[in-house]
Amino acid sequence: MTDLLYSEVEEDLRASVRGLLADRSDPATVLARVETDQPYDLDLWRTLATDLGVAGLHVPEELGGQGASTRETAVVLEELGRAVAPVPFLGSAVLATSALLGCDTAAAEVAALASGERRGALAVPLSAAPSAPFPDTVRVDAEGRLSGRVGTVADAAVAELLVVPAAGPDGPELRAVDMPSDGVTVSGIVGLDLTRGIADVTFDGAASRRLAGPDVAGTALTNALITAAGLLASEQLGVAQWCLDTTVAYVKERHQFGRPVGSFQALKHRLADLWLDLVGARAAARYAADALATSSVDVPVAVAVAASHCSSVAVKAAEECIQLHGGIGMTWEHPAHLFLKRAKSTESALGTPGRHRAALATLVDLPAPVA
Amino acid sequence: MSTATTTTQVDAEDLRRRVRDLLAEHDPKTTDRLEFLRARFDAGLAWVHYPVGLGGLDAPRALQAVVDAELEAAGAPDNDPRRIGIGLGMAAPTILRFGTPEQHQRFLRPLWTGEEVWCQLFSEPGAGSDLAAAATRAVRDGDEWVVTGQKVWTSTAHTARWGILLARTDPDVPKHRGLSYFVCDMTAPGVEVRPLRQITGEAEFNEVFLSEVRLPDTLRLGEVGEGWKVAQTTLMNERVAIGGNAIPREGGMVGVVAQTWRERPELRTPELHQRLLRLWVEAEVMRLAGERLRQQLAAGHPGPEGSAMKLAFARLNQAISGLEVELLGEEGLRYDDWTMRRPEIVDFLGRNAGYRYLRAKGNSIEGGTSEILRNIIAERVLGLPAEPRVDKDVPWKDLPR
Numbered sequence A: 001m002t003d004l005l006y007s008e009v010e011e012d013l014r015a016s017v018r019g020l021l022a023d024r025s026d027p028a029t030v031l032a033r034v035e036t037d038q039p040y041d042l043d044l045w046r047t048l049a050t051d052l053g054v055a056g057l058h059v060p061e062e063l064g065g066q067g068a069s070t071r072e073t074a075v076v077l078e079e080l081g082r083a084v085a086p087v088p089f090l091g092s093a094v095l096a097t098s099a100l101l102g103c104d105t106a107a108a109e110v111a112a113l114a115s116g117e118r119r120g121a122l123a124v125p126l127s128a129a130p131s132a133p134f135p136d137t138v139r140v141d142a143e144g145r146l147s148g149r150v151g152t153v154a155d156a157a158v159a160e161l162l163v164v165p166a167a168g169p170d171g172p173e174l175r176a177v178d179m180p181s182d183g184v185t186v187s188g189i190v191g192l193d194l195t196r197g198i199a200d201v202t203f204d205g206a207a208s209r210r211l212a213g214p215d216v217a218g219t220a221l222t223n224a225l226i227t228a229a230g231l232l233a234s235e236q237l238g239v240a241q242w243c244l245d246t247t248v249a250y251v252k253e254r255h256q257f258g259r260p261v262g263s264f265q266a267l268k269h270r271l272a273d274l275w276l277d278l279v280g281a282r283a284a285a286r287y288a289a290d291a292l293a294t295s296s297v298d299v300p301v302a303v304a305v306a307a308s309h310c311s312s313v314a315v316k317a318a319e320e321c322i323q324l325h326g327g328i329g330m331t332w333e334h335p336a337h338l339f340l341k342r343a344k345s346t347e348s349a350l351g352t353p354g355r356h357r358a359a360l361a362t363l364v365d366l367p368a369p370v371a
Numbered sequence B: 001m002s003t004a005t006t007t008t009q010v011d012a013e014d015l016r017r018r019v020r021d022l023l024a025e026h027d028p029k030t031t032d033r034l035e036f037l038r039a040r041f042d043a044g045l046a047w048v049h050y051p052v053g054l055g056g057l058d059a060p061r062a063l064q065a066v067v068d069a070e071l072e073a074a075g076a077p078d079n080d081p082r083r084i085g086i087g088l089g090m091a092a093p094t095i096l097r098f099g100t101p102e103q104h105q106r107f108l109r110p111l112w113t114g115e116e117v118w119c120q121l122f123s124e125p126g127a128g129s130d131l132a133a134a135a136t137r138a139v140r141d142g143d144e145w146v147v148t149g150q151k152v153w154t155s156t157a158h159t160a161r162w163g164i165l166l167a168r169t170d171p172d173v174p175k176h177r178g179l180s181y182f183v184c185d186m187t188a189p190g191v192e193v194r195p196l197r198q199i200t201g202e203a204e205f206n207e208v209f210l211s212e213v214r215l216p217d218t219l220r221l222g223e224v225g226e227g228w229k230v231a232q233t234t235l236m237n238e239r240v241a242i243g244g245n246a247i248p249r250e251g252g253m254v255g256v257v258a259q260t261w262r263e264r265p266e267l268r269t270p271e272l273h274q275r276l277l278r279l280w281v282e283a284e285v286m287r288l289a290g291e292r293l294r295q296q297l298a299a300g301h302p303g304p305e306g307s308a309m310k311l312a313f314a315r316l317n318q319a320i321s322g323l324e325v326e327l328l329g330e331e332g333l334r335y336d337d338w339t340m341r342r343p344e345i346v347d348f349l350g351r352n353a354g355y356r357y358l359r360a361k362g363n364s365i366e367g368g369t370s371e372i373l374r375n376i377i378a379e380r381v382l383g384l385p386a387e388p389r390v391d392k393d394v395p396w397k398d399l400p401r
């Protein structure tokens, strides 16, 4: 039977990540950072990756990782979501690392990312769904030179290694580019999400090395996107959890009409429903993380369920958080908007809920009507 | 109310003739904008349902559309309602109903032409949904009132010449009975306006600090102690102003998404299609419900039913703008600009999809939250019993805070 609970080790891991984030990255600190010219907290990233060793949790020990699994990575993502921590975890430790794990000749790169020695990014639009065809906007020529453009790449601005899906002369390939590099321009985008950077990446004859050829590149990319979509559900769970906790605390405190607004049944019922949504989200996110950890045959279903459900729960939780805070929830000063922006952006990340449901239609044999 | 003696009902033909006369005497191409707007007001073509002499002709409200269409076709300037929404939607109907003839003459014309912007000084840090708990004090001093307190979330206070102000004049009686309603001179000494930044990045609203602001008694609207009653008129009108405007089909948020859908076939999926169509139907149904409500109310003042329009408007705006971000996919991850600004206009349909999504969140908070509106519908339309109240019959000063 799949284990949907948290092990003691996982709870310890959570406690150390939570402790670090409480110390170094509380919402006020994050808010103060987002408008500076260094929106990422790279010191925090170094502590997470090097001291706590969380960048290589689902990387085998022989490849320089912790030899744990996606279950542990998922716990870290929950905490990072709960703090909307501005670190390149999704881009580096999830997307790029997972793609590299599917390549035959990427041991050095995997080790560098897993140890936190380097930061990576996977050059696909953050909106790319696992079911999308292999991208062809970047081409690689016979000399290994890349040209083309990819928009909205997560965490590209701070990446020291880009993993680039490219159309080669013989078919799809995954290529590595060390950053900074001649012939690569990374332009940061003003994003809806203030706490995870996205950037447009343009290649103009940039040198690259081959990580995977046509025989494995497609599978490596799809698996990376499936893994990331499944793990993102845990981040969304963390976002939703902060929103629920913060809102419950607020409606207990805030008085109107001579009583706490949380004593009105209209709000109690809403929060009870939201709590129930989170019960489901936690089970679905755990199931996906566990299925990925055990390479279960049910991975595609587990991921589609978690991704479609948790996306929507995070958005709903963040929207309720703003609403139940009243006017203060509409202010920049209150951190709720950071969570709303993260939730709404991740709803479009790695496949919208609708795309994941469409994928399910095939997976569980509930085909669309014949036109 | 100073309605003129009953005149013969003005009809559409009559209005068209009056518009022609206005245009003949004040060619919009050669007339200064403000001069034209003043002339339009004086011709009774500003808001035709207002009394003669106050910008109207005592005509049915529905005929306003005839005037607007004729003037738009002639290329006449409008009064840029997005700049003066609070004046038009909330202050004006309250002044009309409770103001003295002198107040009518002084305030309504520059309000309508946009020469004077208005803001609403109602909400306070401790009094939002529970507006009647307002703590800003107004103390009588001869012919003046001395006002001290703090208001919050005050939209357009930074551009406003006047504010409609709810203040406590008697702390010794239960909260609903100790309030009075004033027009606050925003240029008076002691009025300080500080920007409050919103989740959209800009500061559309403000905090307003009132420190011993002296207002002459001639700026009071309604009787002393009747502020709550006067405020009800403002609030009922606010809710209609936010959700109940006459719009053509696809005139609101749904029009923006419909256009994207038509222009961008590559974004379409069957699932989004179903959701869009469902929202399109809801938007059209609400548009018709608003139309029907306006026909019912042709003469009277908006009642609690108006709250339903704002409730639906907020829900739809949020659902549709949320769908738009999702529909745009990769593009939906982008935002146009977070720079802190103090905008002059408020446009729910403005800027980009991210802005519309974020701004729409305010629609279910401003002008009474959706929860409060549901309570109003439940209690005042459906007649359901109110919750037991602990705060109604206690003197304001003894309420727990």
Ligand SMILES: Cc1cc2nc3c(=O)[nH]c(=O)nc-3n(C[C@H](O)[C@H](O)[C@H](O)COP(=O)(O)OP(=O)(O)OC[C@H]3O[C@@H](n4cnc5c(N)ncnc54)[C@H](O)[C@@H]3O)c2cc1C
Pocket (backbone or CB within 6 Å): A254, A256, A257, A261, A264, A266, A267, A323, A324, A325, A326, A327, A328, A330, B119, B120, B121, B122, B123, B124, B125, B126, B127, B128, B129, B130, B152, B153, B154, B155, B156, B205, B362, B363, B365, B366, B367, B368, B369, B370, B371, B372, B375
């Ligand atoms: C964009 C924007 C513009 C605004 N502009 C103005 C302006 O120009 N002038 C002005 O005076 N005000 C303005 N406001 C303020 C607005 O009217 C208040 O924010 C609103 O009335 C809610 O008050 P509050 O913020 O104190 O929230 P609270 O009253 O503290 O409410 C917190 C939560 O509790 C809920 N709640 C409260 N009471 C009950 C109940 N009895 N039953 C169920 N739920 C309840 C609310 O619905 C809300 O979800 C603006 C607000 C916004 C967001």
